[in-house]
Amino acid sequence: MAYEVLSEVQKVVQDVQVPQIARPASLRAGFAAQVDDLDGSGLLHAGEQWAPRRFMIAEHAHPTWEFYLQLHGLTRWRADRQLWTVRPGDLLGVPPGMVHCMAEESAASIHFMYAALDPLRSRTRLAGLDDAWSGPTGLIHLPGASRLVDPFAQLIDEVTTGQEFSGAGLTLAVDRIALELTRMLRPTRRSRALAIHPAVQQTQMILDRDFDRSWPLKELADRVALAPNYLAGLFSAEFGRGPHEYQTERRIARAKQLLATSDLTVTAIALEVGFSSGQHLSRTFRQLTGVTPSAYRRDEGARRVREPTRRAPEWSVIKRS
Numbered sequence: 193m194a195y196e197v198l199s200e201v202q203k204v205v206q207d208v209q210v211p212q213i214a215r216p217a218s219l220r221a222g223f224a225a226q227v228d229d230l231d232g233s234g235l236l237h238a239g240e241q242w243a244p245r246r247f248m249i250a251e252h253a254h255p256t257w258e259f260y261l262q263l264h265g266l267t268r269w270r271a272d273r274q275l276w277t278v279r280p281g282d283l284l285g286v287p288p289g290m291v292h293c294m295a296e297e298s299a300a301s302i303h304f305m306y307a308a309l310d311p312l313r314s315r316t317r318l319a320g321l322d323d324a325w326s327g328p329t330g331l332i333h334l335p336g337a338s339r340l341v342d343p344f345a346q347l348i349d350e351v352t353t354g355q356e357f358s359g360a361g362l363t364l365a366v367d368r369i370a371l372e373l374t375r376m377l378r379p380t381r382r383s384r385a386l387a388i389h390p391a392v393q394q395t396q397m398i399l400d401r402d403f404d405r406s407w408p409l410k411e412l413a414d415r416v417a418l419a420p421n422y423l424a425g426l427f428s429a430e431f432g433r434g435p436h437e438y439q440t441e442r443r444i445a446r447a448k449q450l451l452a453t454s455d456l457t458v459t460a461i462a463l464e465v466g467f468s469s470g471q472h473l474s475r476t477f478r479q480l481t482g483v484t485p486s487a488y489r490r491d492e493g494a495r496r497v498r499e500p501t502r503r504a505p506e507w508s509v510i511k512r513s
Contacts, residue, residue: 211225211226211227211230211238211351211352212225212226213225213351213352214226215455216241218243218244218247219241219242219243219244220242220243220244220301221241221242221454221455221456221460222239222240222241222242222243222454222455223239223240223241223352223454223455224237224239224241225237225238225239225351225352227351227362230358230359230362231358231359231360231362231363232313232359232363233309233313233359233362233363233365233366234256234309234310234311234312234313234314234363234366235307235308235309235347235351235362235365235366236254236255236256236308236309236310237307237308238305238306238307238308238309238347238348238351239305239306239307239348240303240304240305240306240344240348240453240454241303241304241305241306242301242302242303242456242460243298243301243302243303243304244298244301245297245298245299245300245301246297246298247294247297247298247302248294248296248297248298249293249294250293250294251291251292251293252291252292252293253286253288253289253290253291253292254286254288254289254308255288255289256288256308256309256310257285257286257287257288257308257309257310257311258285258286258292258306258307258308259283259284259285259286259306259307259308259309259369259373260278260283260284260285260286260304260305260306261282261283261304261305261306261337261340261341261344262278262279262280262281262282262283262284262302262303262304263280263281263303263304263305263341264280264301264302264303265280265298265300265301265302265303265304266278266279266280266298266299266300266302267294267298267302267304268294268295268296269284269292269293269294269295270292270293270294270295271284271286271290271291271292271293271331272290272292272330272331274331275295276331276333278333279335281335281336281337281338281401282333282334282335282336282337283332283333283334283337283340283373284331284332284333285331285332285333285334285373286331287329287330287331287332290331292331303464305341305344305345305347305348307344307347307366307369309366309369309370311325311370311373311374312325313366314366314367314370314371317363317367318367318370318371321370321371321374325370325374332373332377334376334377336401337376338400338401338402339372339376339397339400339401340369340372340373340376341401342400343365343368343369343372344369345446345449346364346365346368347362347365347366347368347369348449348453349365349449349452349453350362350364350365351453352452352453353452353453353492388430389426389430390416391416391417391418391423391426392423392426392427392430394415394416395412395415395416395423395427395435396427396431396438398412398415399412399435399438399439399442400442403439403442403443403446403465403466404443404446404464404465404466405466406466407435407436407439409423409424409434409435409436412435423435439466440476440480441480443465443466443467443476444465444476444477444480444481446464446465447461447462447465447473447477447485448481448488450464450465451485451488451489451492452489452492457470458470458473458474458485458486458489459473461473461485462474470485473485474486
């Protein structure tokens with residue numbers, strides 16, 4: 193009887209459709225995932241990668257859009273008979289069939305997320321997006337696209353953690369990216385959130401976009417043309433904590449994502465999200481969550497293994513040709 197139950201559990205796990213995840217040997221850390229339109233999500237592949245100096249991506253094209261979000265470092269691309277410089281926070285969107293490649297090797301280490309997805313698939317799920325993507329559209333270069341970091345991070349989490357209802361989760365993540373992209377391509381249709389002081393909203397945007405760098409209160413106040421104490425009071429009244437505490441929470445939230453979805457060391461994650469050392473991250477992480485980063489990573493892995501309908505990705509190495 194026990195053997196029959198075990199067999200059924202194994203069959204359930206094997207029947208779960210999951211992305212195929214690999215770790216290219218040329219990377220410092222990260223992964224590439226082949227998704228193949230899981231459950232009609234519209235996602236073909238995705239990844240998050242930390243690449244070393246002299247990294248290069250050769251000429252290629254895809255049957256759907258590919259979006260490349262630069263997080264750290266600078267890259268130069270060749271596409272549509274032009275050269276494109278992609279800086280931290282920039283998005284490069286390459287339309288279906290367009291050949292593109294890095295124009296030169298990276299001069300330093302870089303960190304980026306990417307996804308090949310079909311925004312048109314989202315039009316059947318989100319009313320109003322069809323007119324934005326149904327017509328011919330050329331290459332998209334959006335400077336200052338850091339508001340896409342969270343949607344991409346959600347997509348990466350769905351791809352790597354093998355959670356229940358993964359198809360629905362991927363679909364929601366794809367639709368969120370398509371929605372935010374459409375909003376960014378229509379900046380004249382944006383409106384300021386009511387009841388939030390403009391300086392507070394601008395401060396929040398700065399901390400959301402650049403949470404990994406140091407932001408003394410005076411520097412933030414100078415950015416929004418307010419006195420430091422006045423800004424701190426306005427911000428606390430709106431969010432229930434000051435700018436520094438808000439920034440720390442953003443850093444910890446990103447650290448959680450990286451602990452669950454990447455193979456970066458705790459020290460590397462600390463530096464990635466803006467802490468001065470692994471010890472600094474560990475101390476702050478424990479204060480806010482009650483556990484250490486290593487324990488959080490271990491518990492997340494154990495939780496996924498315990499669930500028979502969930503499946504953690506198996507990392508495999510692709511040899512360089």
